[in-house]
Amino acid sequence: xxxxxxxxxxxxxxxxxxxxxxxxxxxxxxxxxxxxxxxxxxxxxxxxxxxxxxxxxxxxxxxxxxxxxxxxxxxxxxxxxxxxxxxxxxxxxxxxxxxxxxxxxxxxxxxxxxxxxxxxxxxxxxxxxxxxxxxxxxxxxxxxxxxxxxxxxxxxxxxxxxxxxxxxxxxxxxxxxxxxxxxxxxxxxxxxxxxxxxxxxxxxxxxxxxxxxxxxxxxxxxxxxxxxxxxxxxxxxxxxxxxxxxxxxxxxxxxxxxxxxxxxxxxxxxxxxxxxxxxxxxxxxxxxxxxxxxxxxxxxxxxxxxxxxxxxxxxxxxxxxxxxxxxxxxxxxxxxxxxxxxxxxxxxxxxxxxxxxxxxx
Numbered sequence: 001x002x003x004x005x006x007x008x009x010x011x012x013x014x015x016x017x018x019x020x021x022x023x024x025x026x027x028x029x030x031x032x033x034x035x036x037x038x039x040x041x042x043x044x045x046x047x048x049x050x051x052x053x054x055x056x057x058x059x060x061x062x063x064x065x066x067x068x069x070x071x072x073x074x075x076x077x078x079x080x081x082x083x084x085x086x087x088x089x090x091x092x093x094x095x096x097x098x099x100x101x102x103x104x105x106x107x108x109x110x111x112x113x114x115x116x117x118x119x120x121x122x123x124x125x126x127x128x129x130x131x132x133x134x135x136x137x138x139x140x141x142x143x144x145x146x147x148x149x150x151x152x153x154x155x156x157x158x159x160x161x162x163x164x165x166x167x168x169x170x171x172x173x174x175x176x177x178x179x180x181x182x183x184x185x186x187x188x189x190x191x192x193x194x195x196x197x198x199x200x201x202x203x204x205x206x207x208x209x210x211x212x213x214x215x216x217x218x219x220x221x222x223x224x225x226x227x228x229x230x231x232x233x234x235x236x237x238x239x240x241x242x243x244x245x246x247x248x249x250x251x252x253x254x255x256x257x258x259x260x261x262x263x264x265x266x267x268x269x270x271x272x273x274x275x276x277x278x279x280x281x282x283x284x285x286x287x288x289x290x291x292x293x294x295x296x297x298x299x300x301x302x303x304x305x306x307x308x309x310x311x312x313x314x315x316x317x318x319x320x321x322x323x324x325x326x327x328x329x330x331x332x333x334x335x336x337x338x339x340x341x342x343x344x345x346x347x348x349x350x351x352x353x354x355x356x357x358x359x360x361x
């Protein structure tokens with residue numbers, strides 16, 4: 001396969017992360033489009049990208065794959081244009097701000113490789129946890145305790161486009177980070193969430209550049225899975241001292257498994273007769289976990305490594321491969337369905353059923 005020519009839409013933090021991953025995968029960074037020609041030129045220079053393009057249409061004729069890294073409200077229109085042009089697409093989550101738009105994207109992208117960066121799947125020890133559940137070693141899943149806590153929107157002085165539903169969508173905290181949490185939960189357990197009850201809170205209603213903020217700072221969710229497990233999810237962007245604390249503990253009938261994203265080099269396995277800590281050591285892991293170990297044990301891997309692995313697998317799929325566990329647009333739709341159901345459950349104060357996994361109808 002010839003070297004992939006990559007285009008990026010958006011010039012913020014995520015564009016930086018995507019550009020590093022594309023370069024690590026051996027791609028050619030051929031072009032970028034930002035919110036203005038000036039910003040596009042500045043982003044191209046800062047990221048070492050070949051050239052800035054005036055708009056997405058101009059970019060599409062010059063690249064093999066486009067990474068959509070813009071604010072949430074633009075994802076649907078931009079990813080749809082890419083897919084309809086027959087160009088492969090990597091679209092940041094949430095895939096779209098509505099279920100209807102997400103379904104349209106799934107249908108439009110049927111002829112191209114289309115992926116969503118649920119990158120925490122690519123920590124090797126997440127794959128090890130998944131393998132332990134899939135093999136039956138953990139037993140039947142009984143309960144789940146999960147949280148994702150950050151503090152970057154703690155005070156009224158903290159502001160961002162995400163707090164505005166016009167650019168971020170109806171949900172903020174859950175769509176932004178809760179989507180990672182539910183994707184990881186279902187990916188590891190293989191047991192889809194079937195029903196939810198929820199509460200949401202906006203603690204800071206007026207911010208530096210946004211008055212009357214309505215999007216949630218935090219959400220607490222009770223879940224039931226299709227397999228009969230029960231669990232709790234807590235998502236907050238107003239938890240002092242917590243920078244990116246995604247934690248997940250699954251209690252099976254034979255053992256518990258706990259993963260902490262801020263400490264991804266080990267997982268804890270709890271047993272009634274004794275517990276253990278499993279290191280990220282390829283010689284001790286399942287084959288799918290071992291393949292994601294890019295450096296020897298004792299040399300830490302982290303977030304950018306996981307992102308690099310996701311992009312590498314996306315490009316492998318473009319080349320005709322079928323990498324295990326690659327999150328595609330159907331997974332993005334699933335996360336949007338779950339987010340919408342959680343928001344509805346919080347507003348109605350009732351248990352609600354979640355649509356069937358990946359339902360595109």
